[in-house]
Amino acid sequence: MEKQISQAVIKRMPRYYRYLGELLDNGVERISSNELSIRMKVTASQIRQDLNNFGGFGQQGYGYNVQYLYEEIGKILGLDRQHNIIIIGAGNLGQALANYVKFEKRGFVTIGLFDxxxxMRGLSVRGIPIKMMDELEDFLADNKVDIVALTLPKEMALDVTDRVVKAGIRAIWNFAHLDLEVPEGVVVQNVHLSDSLMQLSYNIVKHEMEQE
Amino acid sequence: MEKQISQAVIKRMPRYYRYLGELLDNGVERISSNELSIRMKVTASQIRQDLNNFGGFGQQGYGYNVQYLYEEIGKILGLDRQHNIIIIGAGNLGQALANYVKFEKRGFVTIGLFDxxxxMRGLSVRGIPIKMMDELEDFLADNKVDIVALTLPKEMALDVTDRVVKAGIRAIWNFAHLDLEVPEGVVVQNVHLSDSLMQLSYNIVKHEMEQE
Structure with missing residues (x-):
């Protein structure tokens, strides 16, 4: 059943998680799909449909228990376990990721930085030592690494991807400006900043044309 | 007609642009939608449908002229003009954005950094001086700023958004971990890194369950 859930639905789940976390912070114990829909600016029917993919969680006439739904979505997103991350590419972007303490609160723990x-040899970011690339395979053999974040130039990304996949890595968070070729069974999540900027630029131009 | 183009289509356009740029770099002058489809791992019919939103560009039996299509998609994405950017939040992420020289090649020019x-007063990144937040309004009045990138903590994002929108900014590239409330006519493009990481984590867990 899980297999049929589209990535479009999955993409919305972290946003539900974020809003529910804010509701919890504000002491809200339960919420109707209508109220949640107004806050999140999606239709109540969309919310119900999305959550029904995972079994629903709501009660007719009661709405959603915020704490329960928050925890259940957390489990769906795999936030009930620790994910160890290494970051390859210790430039500004790699360092920015290593410095996000909020990732750690969600269970994403950076255990290594490479460049x-x-x-950079011997330097460290937030106590995490920067290692050289010739230490990569040994590190992967000696440590449980769940996710490799690639914050390096695209020219290096293919070679490094080959190396980490050979070493058994099954999840890549890719910031390099290309689409990686990976074997079946390896999951890749892309953050293409240039693509995002171009989408913004499209919307700027479109908006101006509508004004004219 | 333009108005009906979905953001899902728009989201794919930078990827076409990227692939066509690589083809150009490799000296490829024309390509069929079938060949492009194999490279990009989307169906040829998807490519034709997407491009037909903007008028097509292909010729039956010839395929696409790579240079022409690259330039046309560039125009659609607003890359035929300069977009001036300021970055608010000069931490690692802000500095990473300021250091991306590739953005400049696409016409996205960072003209100011704020913190x-x-x-940080008096420091600069790649020749761009870091200014203090009390200089923001004057800077926006004195310079043509098209895009504000927000690379600051979410606690500051709402207040800063209000300030830049009041100063006439109509496009925000938001990296803060919240959804901004903006008036009609202001476009926001979000890069929610935590959401992206959670989507990856979901896919890791899902994949493991499939293996069991």
Whole structure:
């Protein structure tokens, strides 16, 4: 059953999780799909449909128990376990990711940073030492690494992807500006910043044309 | 007609642009939708449908002229003009964005960096001076700013959004971990890194369940 859930639905789940977390912070114990829909600016029917993919969680006439729904969505998103991350590419973006303490609160723990720049040898970010690329395979053999974040130039991304996949990595968070070729069974999540900027630019131009 | 094009289509356009750019770099002058479909791992019919939203560009029996299609998609995405950007939040992520010289090649030029941290006063990134937040309104009045990138904590994002919208900004590239409330006519493009990481985590868990 799980298999049929579309990535479009999955993409919305972290947003539900975020809003429910804010409701909890504000002491809200239960909420109707209508109220949630107004806050989130999606239709109540969309919310019900999305959540029904996972079994529903709502009660007719009561709505959703915020704490329960928050925890259940957390489990669906795999946030009930720890995911160890290494970041390959210790430039500004890699360091930015290593510095996000909020990721750790969600169970995403950065345990290693790697770079090719010998000037970075021995440096560390938030206590995480920067290692050189020739130490990569040993590190992967000696540590449980669940996710590799690639924050490196696209010219290096294919080679590094091959190396980590050979070493058994099954999840890549890719910031390099290309689509990775990976074997069946390896999951890739892309963050293409240029693509995002171009989509913004499209919407700017479109909006201006509508004004004219 | 333009108005009916869905964001799902728009989201795919930068990827076409990226692939066509690579084809150009490799000296490819024309390509059929079938060949493009194999490279991009989408169906040829999807490619034709997507491009037909903008008028087609292909010729029966010839395929697509790569240079022409690249330029036309560039125009659709607003890449035929310069977009001036300021980045608010000069931490690692803000500095990473300021350091992306590739954005500039596409016409996205960072002309200012802002931060609240007085220790940053007088510093600069790639020649772009870091200014203090009390200089923001004057800077926006004196310079043509098309896009504001928000790379700051979510606690500051709402207030800063209000300020830049009041100053006439109509496009926000939001990296803060919340959904901004903006008036009609202001476009927001979100990069929610936590959401992306949770989507990856969902797919890791799902894949493991399938293996069991």
């Amino acid at each position: 090719v720049n010998p000037a | 609240v941290n007085p220790a």
